[in-house]
Amino acid sequence: MAKDDITKSFKFIGTRPNRPDGFEKVTGRAKYGADISAVGMLHGAVLRSPYAHARIKSINFEKAAKLDGVKAIITRDDFPKDREGEPLKLLENTIAGEIAYYDGHAIAAVAATSVFTAKEALKEIEVEYEVLPHVIDVDEAMKPDAPIVRENAGDFSVPEGSSPNVASYIEFGRGDLANGFNKADIVKSGLFKTEAAHQGYIEPHACMAQLDHNGQGEMWVCTQGHWYIRQMCSEVLGLEASKLCVTPSEIGGGFGGKTTIFIEPLALALSKKSGGRPVKIVMSRSEVLRATGPTASASMDVKIGMTKDGYLTAGCVEFRMQGGAFGGSPVSEALQCAFASYNMDAVHHIGFDVLANRPRAAAYRAPGSPMAAFAVESLIDEMCTDLNLDPI
16 A cells, blocks of 8 residues: 655654663663572583583592582483483584583583582582594595595485585576676686684673473573573473563673573573582583584685676586584575575586584674685676776
């Protein structure tokens, strides 16, 4: 229906309304994840692998359990053993089983009456490791002689003969590439690499969780999506999602990095093992950088054909992205972004999701797109310089 009358005054547009959370933040009353507390609350701490790839031969926490104030210690044995698919990957990334897949991978966790006691208990846990070869560069991971991160990790899409570290493969396009490149006055290609970059949010991950023996639980979490946290935690721990209530706290930045789980299932498991007492875990900055998901690193081949007047005749890309030890890099989104701004008659896209001994990648501001735009636009700028064209 046509709107003939133009509205010239609005309730909020064109005004400067007060921020609904402004008063609490400027007065310091806003509660962030680390500010949450409860009566009888315990403090959690996490023991992390010092190796990028190692087999866990044994864990002995008898000495730690005897420390005054220690109320619960958990390892992978305290989690369900029947997880599979995505819930298994989430669980594996949360706490190591037989193998630690990256530096900082959680091995065990302690709940105690003070942060000091919990950290002292970690020092008393004895872990015997068998150090294994590791790989962190995406191109190195695809070589035939590269250390295998996880056996049989590739899905149905992976071409025969690919590296065991390829988790999935994508290919799509349209048009006649050869004909498109033949029409071009200049054809140029380039290799572009980007390293994994962390979101760098100011507030480290923090949560407080309580879980009783009936599977009824509550969580207070600094998160970008409390429904995500509820679903993921319930899948990892084998709980009914309807019995888990998640309350988001104020958040000191996330940028995509707080849309998944890291310490939350550990806090719930510690709470249950300590008799249902609330358990709070607050990550240090070091833990955040070592053990939470940054964006994926990438290695990208780009080839483009262009006429003297700046018309793009054809383009092809091959993107290789590592999403950590459990897959899930944003290579699909990167491929979709690569030539999305241009009208080309012939395009071809190939993508590899590659495993490496790093934490599982998480979202970061339009996942995959910054890397793709960097590679494609850099090559287009070079071609415009060669043809004396304005790159804009």
